[in-house]
Amino acid sequence: MTSYGQFCPVAKAMELLDERWTMLVLREMLAGSTHFNDLRRGNPKMSPTLLSKRLRTLERAGVVKRSVERGRTSYTLTECGEELRGVVESLGAWGVRWIGQLGEEDLDPHLLMWDMRRTVPVDAWPARRTVVAFELTDVTPKAARWWLCVNGGEADICDYDPGFDVTVTVTAELRTLTEVWRGDVSWQQAIKDEQVELTGPSTAVRAVPGWLGQMQLASVPRLDSQLAHER
Structure with missing residues (x-):
């Protein structure tokens, strides 16, 4: 860690927290990820080597606790780390x-689908196994198709066909689906504008916006567009 050479508590905190990726690793842990591969899925552009390094630094600082049970390593936040939630x-x-503003480099289907998987309100889904398929029309074929399966109160995301019957298919551009997920555009508006197409039984189609919801920060009030323009 680089020292700012200041007694200021903000400076001391940032000596630990402003290293690249550190806050995003903490974001993932606060969202419930405890295993290395899950932390990687939440930060798909972060190298495994750098993730290991950041976890060791956070462990030495007392922010993260590492434990091994039955040969599997897990990482959990200490009281110190949990206090960073706010x-x-x-x-x-x-x-x-x-x-x-979102640039093209900010759009990542892997991160979008991972965030959906861990955030969808599974209690709103039918009790039986239900699968929503996604077709992203503007990405490479390898990352264009995804399947979100909810069964028994558990959600899983696949980038290959799991072999279950699909209830509804969601077709959209990656940018559009990302903006809907972020709350920049509502499901209703995107569907009305034909930016998102839902295919399946009418009852399930009507339920999809409630099944998927939006990211946790989607409810944060946006600035008035005029205010944003004047700043």
Whole structure:
């Protein structure tokens, strides 16, 4: 860690937290990820070597606790780490209000589907196994098709056909689906504008926006467009 050479508590905190990827690793842990591969799925552009390094640094700082049970390593936040929840949530809310533009480099189907998988309100889904398929029309074929399966209160995401009957298919561009998930556009508006197409039985089609919902920060109020233009 690089020292700022200041006694200021903000400076001391940032000596640990402003290393690249550190806050995103913490974001993933606060969202419930405890295993290395899950942390990787939440940060798909982060190398395994760098993730290992960041976890060791956080462990030495007392933010993360590493444990091994039955040969499997897990990482959990200590009381110190859990106290950062408000910091991460405030940063996310600030980003929603003030950093609205998404570049092409910000669009990642792997991260989008992983975030959906861990956030969808499974209690709103039917009790039987239900599968929603996604067809992304503007990405490479290898990353264009996904299957979200909810069964027994558990959600799983696959980038290959799991072999179950599909209840509804969602067809959209990656940018559109990302904007809907973020709350920049509502499901209803995207469907009305034919930016999102839902295919399947009418009852299930009507239920899909409730099944999928939006990301946790989607409810953060946006700035008035005029205010955003004047800043």
